[in-house]
Amino acid sequence: MNTATIKTKIDVPKITATEQQLEKDSVYSTRQLNLWYGSNHALKNIDLEIGENEVTAIIGPSGCGKSTYLKTLNRMVELVPSVKTSGEVQYRGRNIFEANYGVEELRTRVGMVFQKPNPFPKSIYDNIAYGPRIHGIKNRKILDEIVEKSLRGAAIWDEVKDRLNENAYGISGGQQQRVCIARTLAIEPDVILMDEPTSALDPISTLKIEELVQELKEQYSIIIVTHNMQQAARISDKTAFFLNGEVIEYDSTDTIFSNPADKRTEDYISGRFG
Numbered sequence: 001m002n003t004a005t006i007k008t009k010i011d012v013p014k015i016t017a018t019e020q021q022l023e024k025d026s027v028y029s030t031r032q033l034n035l036w037y038g039s040n041h042a043l044k045n046i047d048l049e050i051g052e053n054e055v056t057a058i059i060g061p062s063g064c065g066k067s068t069y070l071k072t073l074n075r076m077v078e079l080v081p082s083v084k085t086s087g088e089v090q091y092r093g094r095n096i097f098e099a100n101y102g103v104e105e106l107r108t109r110v111g112m113v114f115q116k117p118n119p120f121p122k123s124i125y126d127n128i129a130y131g132p133r134i135h136g137i138k139n140r141k142i143l144d145e146i147v148e149k150s151l152r153g154a155a156i157w158d159e160v161k162d163r164l165n166e167n168a169y170g171i172s173g174g175q176q177q178r179v180c181i182a183r184t185l186a187i188e189p190d191v192i193l194m195d196e197p198t199s200a201l202d203p204i205s206t207l208k209i210e211e212l213v214q215e216l217k218e219q220y221s222i223i224i225v226t227h228n229m230q231q232a233a234r235i236s237d238k239t240a241f242f243l244n245g246e247v248i249e250y251d252s253t254d255t256i257f258s259n260p261a262d263k264r265t266e267d268y269i270s271g272r273f274g
């Protein structure tokens with residue numbers, strides 16, 4: 001009997017996505033995360049492992065805690081005075097809630113792209129150079145290189161290379177969103193958080209951003225909140241389904257969309273609610 005035959009006879013237990021995640025590098029490990037806005041318990045016992053160089057989609061109906069979860073990952077949620085948290089969010093092995101954790105450094109490592117494109121009222125060039133300048137880079141040649149590399153990385157260089165000194169408000173919404181992605185890339189992040197980045201865009205711009213996300217995951221880990229289930233199915237590797245502040249199911253995107261374990265996931269992805 002050859003080895004191949006032997007292997008097929010061994011009863012291999014099915015490995016869940018969560019177990020696979022634990023085997024490879026996790027960028028984030030969220031453990032028993034709870035979050036309250038005053039008395040509103042918005043996140044409940046969230047356990048999630050976010051994989052490196054993957055696209056993780058967060059889906060679920062309005063108000064289920066998707067954006068809150070995303071904003072917890074870079075501690076932006078703390079800007080709301082009534083917020084209280086418990087549990088742990090480990091980023092690269094360290095709990096970001098630790099008292100001496102440097103939130104500025106965290107936000108340098110973890111970029112964010114918002115629902116509505118939000119360029120600064122400055123030239124396209126200055127939008128991209130803004131972050132590097134804050135980090136002390138003043139040399140024009142180096143800044144030129146960063147601007148070009150970032151705009152190329154966001155697949156918009158060819159469209160704006162002759163308009164770098166024009167105000168970023170003068171380009172289309174889809175182009176503005178890619179400039180915002182380029183602005184994020186300019187500080188060389190490790191993770192990119194995207195909060196419904198295409199919901200304000202037309203279908204062609206949406207497609208461009210979706211293609212871009214696929215390219216960016218070679219270099220970055222991406223967590224994307226989306227209301228668009230086709231989008232989650234098209235571009236993500238893992239999907240977490242949130243409902244009323246809980247993670248109902250977290251698995252490979254294929255499993256979530258073809259063979260979900262929980263009836264509530266099935267009902268949501270088949271459009272029965274939300």
Ligand SMILES: Nc1ncnc2c1ncn2[C@@H]1O[C@H](COP(=O)(O)OP(=O)(O)OP(=O)(O)O)[C@@H](O)[C@H]1O
Pocket residue numbers: 037040042060061062063064065066067068069080
């Ligand atoms: N700044 C805030 N202050 C108080 N409560 C908030 C705040 N932001 C969100 N909430 C509440 O927290 C819960 C989760 O909201 P969140 O915005 O995270 O949901 P979501 O799933 O992203 O919703 P949507 O899909 O509509 O954007 C909701 O009950 C919401 O009302």
